[in-house]
Amino acid sequence: MSSTPDNSNSTSKNDAYLTKVTVGNRKVHNAPITLSEYDxxxxxxxxxxxxxxxxxxxxxxxxxxxxxxxxxxxxxxxxIIDILLVVTDSSDEESYISSLEEAGYTLHIREPEWFEHRLFKGLDKDVNLHVFSKGASEIDRMLQFRDRLRSNNTDRDEYARVKHNLAQRKWRHVQDYADAKNSIVQEIMERANAVD
Known part of the structure; x- marks a missing residue:
């Protein structure tokens, strides 16, 4: 998805896409992002x-x-605790959705065109559960980015600065804020790949 840097009073470019992939009703954020210090x-x-x-x-x-x-x-x-779950085939929803629903998770996003990604929300805790198929390249990217931030204080601190700056803006959707971080994520990943 492309980002919309400042969409406080305009319709987000992502509205059509988010409507398409959202399961159930989509809540508009229309506010800055609240960040907490590490807990x-x-x-x-x-x-x-x-x-x-x-x-x-x-x-x-x-x-x-x-x-x-x-x-x-x-x-x-x-x-919000982000969790990566890898299953054999995330498009085979019948093999895992009912079990996750019984455990208190609700399917919120279905993105067949983006690595067959599924996103579940927790009911009793603030959780984003990201489901991907075994072998999806996004799995390695997510883990590599996490590990880079854990091991490189300079990149971690730069990422935090960008997050703080972006969080102060008013965002129509939280996803718009996430998309606006793509360029700093890409920069950090390029540095990580340069040393691998």
Missing amino acids: PRWPKLFEQEARRIQSVLRNKALQVGHVGSTSVPELCAKP
């Missing part, structure tokens, strides 16, 4: 959710990982 409880919250996911999916959960800003010590973040 050492976030890894524990991830572990609780990971156990819940593994208990209902068992061997269907090929990989469960903590990703996103809450997975990086000392990095500010929206206080």
